[in-house]
């Protein structure tokens with residue numbers, strides 16, 4: 173007995189004494205559910221492969237007998253995957269088409285119904301909106317299901333017809349005589365584009381595509397604390413697929429407009445406040461308008477240019493978890509430029525009282541003379 177024998181009955185969910193019809197019915201149901209064209213779940217493709225393998229085995233009397241004896245007809249020891257047999261890319265192919273199109277109406281290898289693409293949309297927001305969240309109205313241009321034909325692509329009361337060129341197979345074969353003998357080659361049918369069916373009377377609204385482009389208005393809920401470049405996913409709001417296939421997702425990409433006052437670094441905010449030299453020397457109180465409040469800030473006497481004051485918890489709220497970043501106020505001390513003669517006089521007296529006259533300074537450490545020498549290349 174093979175230890176690697178797969179539970180093919182279990183995969184299809186049928187009892188061991190299931191009839192051929194039971195197996196076929198179970199297979200069609202699962203194939204519809206897990207076909208990668210309609211099921212975007214990444215595990216669906218694997219599951220679909222298993223379902224096909226189970227059907228390949230259980231729909232073949234000889235192979236089913238091997239399973240019933242405890243073996244696995246698909247394991248390498250039992251002769252491998254059956255090879256490129258008579259049934260095309262894999263056995264059960266025809267039945268997938270039947271599962272989707274209910275029998276003989278379509279036999280083409282290309283499904284008309286396919287999954288839709290994702291869409292992306294740029295959303296410009298102000299700092300206050302990214303910081304505290306916002307319900308932003310957006311306008312989306314995507315393909316949506318054609319309501320006239322519900323995605324079928326056919327005009328009311330009409331149906332797709334089996335392609336006369338390929339007989340519904342979706343591909344045409346040609347036989348060529350070569351010195352090696354007859355060579356049969358196949359290519360997608362040009363008359364039906366490989367669908368196996370044609371739509372002689374297309375829906376007037378969508379032209380047979382099963383979907384139409386429309387402009388929709390949506391409201392997207394932006395959580396507090398998002399950052400520039402982040403994307404918000406709106407499941408199922410992307411493009412509807414051809415033939416009315418399942419929609420892709422819509423991604424809303426956040427773009428934060430630069431703020432007049434605040435520069436953002438992560439969840440911290442930075443701003444620059446200029447204070448006059450006298451205020452920096454004597455000390456003062458500032459009123460800072462934060463994103464959502466007003467804060468009194470004490471500038472201590474003797475504050476130096478480039479000093480930073482920190483207001484905790486007044487930055488941007490964290491996207492994940494509680495709390496907020498901080499607000500950093502960078503102080504720039506402004507030196508007065510246009511002095512009238514009496515102001516100049518006062519400053520000179522002030523300097524003299526502190527022993528800070530320029531003449532004395534240059535004498536002190538000889539610093540300025542050294543600088544001058546350096547510039548002159550000495």
Ligand SMILES: [Zn+2]
Nearest residue numbers: 335338361364
């Ligand atoms: Zn055709």
Ligand SMILES: [Zn+2]
Nearest residue numbers: 318321375378
């Ligand atoms: Zn339509």
